[in-house]
Amino acid sequence: MATKEEKRIEILKAAARIFSANGFEKAKVEDIAKVAGIGKGTVYEYFDSKKSLFKQMISFGLDQYRLSIKEIIEENLHIRARLVELAKYSAKYFNQHIDMIQMATQCNLLSNEMKQWLIEERLAVFELIEQMIDEGIKKGELRQNLNVELASFVIIGSIGEHFTKRVFFDGLNIEEIDFGEMVDVILDGLV
Amino acid sequence: MATKEEKRIEILKAAARIFSANGFEKAKVEDIAKVAGIGKGTVYEYFDSKKSLFKQMISFGLDQYRLSIKEIIEENLHIRARLVELAKYSAKYFNQHIDMIQMATQCNLLSNEMKQWLIEERLAVFELIEQMIDEGIKKGELRQNLNVELASFVIIGSIGEHFTKRVFFDGLNIEEIDFGEMVDVILDGLV
Amino acid sequence: MATKEEKRIEILKAAARIFSANGFEKAKVEDIAKVAGIGKGTVYEYFDSKKSLFKQMISFGLDQYRLSIKEIIEENLHIRARLVELAKYSAKYFNQHIDMIQMATQCNLLSNEMKQWLIEERLAVFELIEQMIDEGIKKGELRQNLNVELASFVIIGSIGEHFTKRVFFDGLNIEEIDFGEMVDVILDGLV
Amino acid sequence: MATKEEKRIEILKAAARIFSANGFEKAKVEDIAKVAGIGKGTVYEYFDSKKSLFKQMISFGLDQYRLSIKEIIEENLHIRARLVELAKYSAKYFNQHIDMIQMATQCNLLSNEMKQWLIEERLAVFELIEQMIDEGIKKGELRQNLNVELASFVIIGSIGEHFTKRVFFDGLNIEEIDFGEMVDVILDGLV
DNA sequence: CATGAATGAGGGTTCATTCAT
DNA sequence: AATGAATGAACCCTCATTCAT
Structure with a gap:
C-alpha cells in the first residue's frame, strides 16, 4: 500500500489532470478523487479545501x-x-x-x-x-x-x-x- | 435616454469589468447588471445567456x-x-x-x-x-x-x-x- | 377597428389556444398577446392577471x-x-x-x-x-x-x-x- | 436506518403528495424534500431532475x-x-x-x-x-x-x-x- | 389606448464540504 | 483512515407584471 505521502502525490497528479482539463471552477473534487482512485471524502483528509488543493498542485x-x-x-x-x-x-x-x-x-x-x-x-x-x-x-x-x-x-x-x-x-x-x-x-x- | 445599442454597449463594458475582475465562472450576472445600472433580468433582454454575453464581450x-x-x-x-x-x-x-x-x-x-x-x-x-x-x-x-x-x-x-x-x-x-x-x-x- | 369587446374575445380565443397547447403554467402571456396580434402590455388593459385571463377563458x-x-x-x-x-x-x-x-x-x-x-x-x-x-x-x-x-x-x-x-x-x-x-x-x- | 431503495420510495411518496396537491409546475422540489424529511440536494442524489422524479413517481x-x-x-x-x-x-x-x-x-x-x-x-x-x-x-x-x-x-x-x-x-x-x-x-x- | 423595455422574485440545479459509519 | 450519502448555499435564467412613452 501507498504511504501517506505517496497518496498525496497521487491526488496532486489527479488534480493537475482535472484542473488542466477543466479550469479551477469547472473541475469537480469528485472527479479528482475518481482519477486518484479514492473516495471523495478522502481528498479532504489530505487537503483542507479545493482551493488549497489547487494551490498545492x-x-x-x-x-x-x-x-x-x-x-x-x-x-x-x-x-x-x-x-x-x-x-x-x-x-x-x-x-x-x-x-x-x-x-x-x-x-x-x-x-x-x-x-x-x-x-x-x-x-x-x-x-x-x-x-x-x-x-x-x-x-x-x-x-x-x-x-x-x-x-x-x-x-x-x-x-x-x-x-x-x-x-x-x-x-x-x-x-x-x-x-x-x-x-x-x-x-x-x-x- | 440611451438607445438600445448604447445600452448593449453599456452592458458589454460592465461585463468586461466584472469578467476581468473575477473570471467567467465567478462573475455573477447580477453584478454585471448592477455595474451597468440595470436589473438582472434586463441583461437577458440583450443577451441570451451569460455565456453568450461573455462571447460578445x-x-x-x-x-x-x-x-x-x-x-x-x-x-x-x-x-x-x-x-x-x-x-x-x-x-x-x-x-x-x-x-x-x-x-x-x-x-x-x-x-x-x-x-x-x-x-x-x-x-x-x-x-x-x-x-x-x-x-x-x-x-x-x-x-x-x-x-x-x-x-x-x-x-x-x-x-x-x-x-x-x-x-x-x-x-x-x-x-x-x-x-x-x-x-x-x-x-x-x-x- | 375592433371594438373593445371584440378585442377582448380575440384575446380569449388566443388564450384558449395557448393554454390548451401548453397548460396554465407553461403558457406565456407574451405568446397569447402575439397570437392575439397585440402587445404584451395590452393584455393587461383587458385582464387583471394571467390567472384572471385563464378564469375568464x-x-x-x-x-x-x-x-x-x-x-x-x-x-x-x-x-x-x-x-x-x-x-x-x-x-x-x-x-x-x-x-x-x-x-x-x-x-x-x-x-x-x-x-x-x-x-x-x-x-x-x-x-x-x-x-x-x-x-x-x-x-x-x-x-x-x-x-x-x-x-x-x-x-x-x-x-x-x-x-x-x-x-x-x-x-x-x-x-x-x-x-x-x-x-x-x-x-x-x-x- | 433506511436503505437506499427505501429512501427512494420515501421520496417518491413525498413527490406523489406534493405533485398531487400542486401539479407539476407549482410543486417545488424543496417541498418534496421537506416532506420526505431530507435536504433539497438529496433529491438529486436519487433522481436526475424534477421531471425525472415526476416520471418515476x-x-x-x-x-x-x-x-x-x-x-x-x-x-x-x-x-x-x-x-x-x-x-x-x-x-x-x-x-x-x-x-x-x-x-x-x-x-x-x-x-x-x-x-x-x-x-x-x-x-x-x-x-x-x-x-x-x-x-x-x-x-x-x-x-x-x-x-x-x-x-x-x-x-x-x-x-x-x-x-x-x-x-x-x-x-x-x-x-x-x-x-x-x-x-x-x-x-x-x-x- | 397601446406598447414593450425593464424588473426581480422565484425555483431548478450544482457541487464543495461535512460527518456518521 | 476511508468513505460517500447528505446537505444547502449559491447562481443562472424565466416570465408575470409594471410603467414611461
Whole structure:
C-alpha cells in the first residue's frame, strides 16, 4: 500500500489532470478523487479545501518545472541548444499543465497571499533564464550589451506564443513542432 | 435616454469589468447588471445567456483591439516606432481587459464552437502583425530571409511577457514602462 | 377597428389556444398577446392577471359549450341520436380545448372561490344532461327506474373516455370516430 | 436506518403528495424534500431532475395501481362484485393520487417520449379491464355480442366520473360512496 | 389606448464540504 | 483512515407584471 505521502502525490497528479482539463471552477473534487482512485471524502483528509488543493498542485507543478528547467540550464550546451531544449520541455510541460499557463490569470481568483507567492514562483523561473543568459554572455555566445531581463522576456514570451499557436491554433502535436528555427529568430533578431 | 445599442454597449463594458475582475465562472450576472445600472433580468433582454454575453464581450473587445492595432500599423512609421506604438497600445488595452489575456486559456472552458471562433479572432490579430512585418521586409527595415510567422510570435509574445512582468510583478504603471529598449532587443536579437 | 369587446374575445380565443397547447403554467402571456396580434402590455388593459385571463377563458369556453349542448338537447331527437350528437360535439370541443379537460384538475391550482365556481359551471352541464335523461324517461326512451344522476355519470364519463382513447391513444381524427356503437353500449348496458 | 431503495420510495411518496396537491409546475422540489424529511440536494442524489422524479413517481404509482387492479380482477368473483371492488379501489387510489388523474392531461406538458410511455402505461390498465370483460363474457355474466373495448370505456369513464362528482362536487368521503348502484347502471344500461 | 423595455422574485440545479459509519 | 450519502448555499435564467412613452 501507498504511504501517506505517496497518496498525496497521487491526488496532486489527479488534480493537475482535472484542473488542466477543466479550469479551477469547472473541475469537480469528485472527479479528482475518481482519477486518484479514492473516495471523495478522502481528498479532504489530505487537503483542507479545493482551493488549497489547487494551490498545492500549482506549487508541486512549478517545483517540477523549475527543477527540470534547472537541469536543462545546467547541462553544458551552447545557448542555442539550451533554448531549444527549454522550448521542448516547456511545450511538453505546458501541454500537460495548461493550468500552469492559466495560473497567471486565474491567480486573481485566489487570495492575495497566494497571488504574491505565485509571482515569486514565477520570478524564480525568470531568474533561472536570466542565469542562463548571463552565462551565455560570459561565454561569448550572446552579445555583451544585452539587457538580460528584457532578453528573458523575449525568450519566455516567444516560446509561449509559439507553443500556443502551434498546438491550439495549428493543431500540431508537440513532436511535430520545429523549435530550432524559432530559436534562431529569437537569437538573430528581426533586422 | 440611451438607445438600445448604447445600452448593449453599456452592458458589454460592465461585463468586461466584472469578467476581468473575477473570471467567467465567478462573475455573477447580477453584478454585471448592477455595474451597468440595470436589473438582472434586463441583461437577458440583450443577451441570451451569460455565456453568450461573455462571447460578445470578447468579440467586442477584440474588435476594438484589432481596429486600433490596424490604425497603428497603417501609420507610415519606421518598424521600430510601430512596434513601440503597438506595445504601448497593447499594454493600455491589456490593462483594461485582462480578460483578453485570459481568453486564450479560458476558451477551453467554453464550447468547441466558441473555441474555434476565438482562434479565428486571434488569428486576425496575427495576420495584422504579419502584414506589418511583410511591409517592413519590403521596405528593407527587416531582413529579407525573416520567417514572418515566427517573427510575429516573437513580437506578440515578448510584448505580452514584458507587460505582464512590469505591471503584475514589478507593480509599474503603464506610463512608466520603457518600451523602446524592449523593442530593440526584439529587433536586434540576442546574439 | 375592433371594438373593445371584440378585442377582448380575440384575446380569449388566443388564450384558449395557448393554454390548451401548453397548460396554465407553461403558457406565456407574451405568446397569447402575439397570437392575439397585440402587445404584451395590452393584455393587461383587458385582464387583471394571467390567472384572471385563464378564469375568464374557461368561463367563456364553458358558456359556449353549455349553449351548444343545450341546443343539441333541445332538438327533438330520439335519445340515441341526441347522445351521438352530444358525443360528436363534445369531441370537437374537447379537441379544441384540452384545457377544458384539464380544468377539472388544474382548478386545484386556483383559488377556492374559483374552484367553487368551476364546480358550479360543471354542475350546469350535468344538469343539462340530467334534463335530457329525464325527458328520455318521460318519452319512454329510457327505463322508468333509471337513476338519473348515475346515468349522467355513465354518459359523460364514457364519452370522455372514448374520446381520449380514440384521439390520444389511437391517434384518430374526430371525423373518423364512430360514436354510434359507443352510445349503444351505454344504452344497452353490458349484460 | 433506511436503505437506499427505501429512501427512494420515501421520496417518491413525498413527490406523489406534493405533485398531487400542486401539479407539476407549482410543486417545488424543496417541498418534496421537506416532506420526505431530507435536504433539497438529496433529491438529486436519487433522481436526475424534477421531471425525472415526476416520471418515476407516475411509473411507481401506476405500477402499484396496476398490481392491485390485477389482484382484484384475478379474484374469482362475479363481474358485478369485481366492478364494485374495482371502483372502490380506484376511488381510494385516485383520492391519494389525483396526479394519476392529472397525468392524462399533464402529459402534454412533458416530452413526446414521456407522452408515449404514459399512453402505454395506461393501455396496460385498459388491457386488464378488457381481460376481465372477456372472462365475464366467457362465463356468461356479460352478453356475447358485447364490444369489449367500448365496454372498457364505459367502465373506466363511469367510475372516474362518479368518483369525481361524489368527492369533489358532493364533498363525500370515499367510505360514504355507494358503488353498487353505479355498477348496476353500467351493467344494465339506460334503456 | 397601446406598447414593450425593464424588473426581480422565484425555483431548478450544482457541487464543495461535512460527518456518521 | 476511508468513505460517500447528505446537505444547502449559491447562481443562472424565466416570465408575470409594471410603467414611461
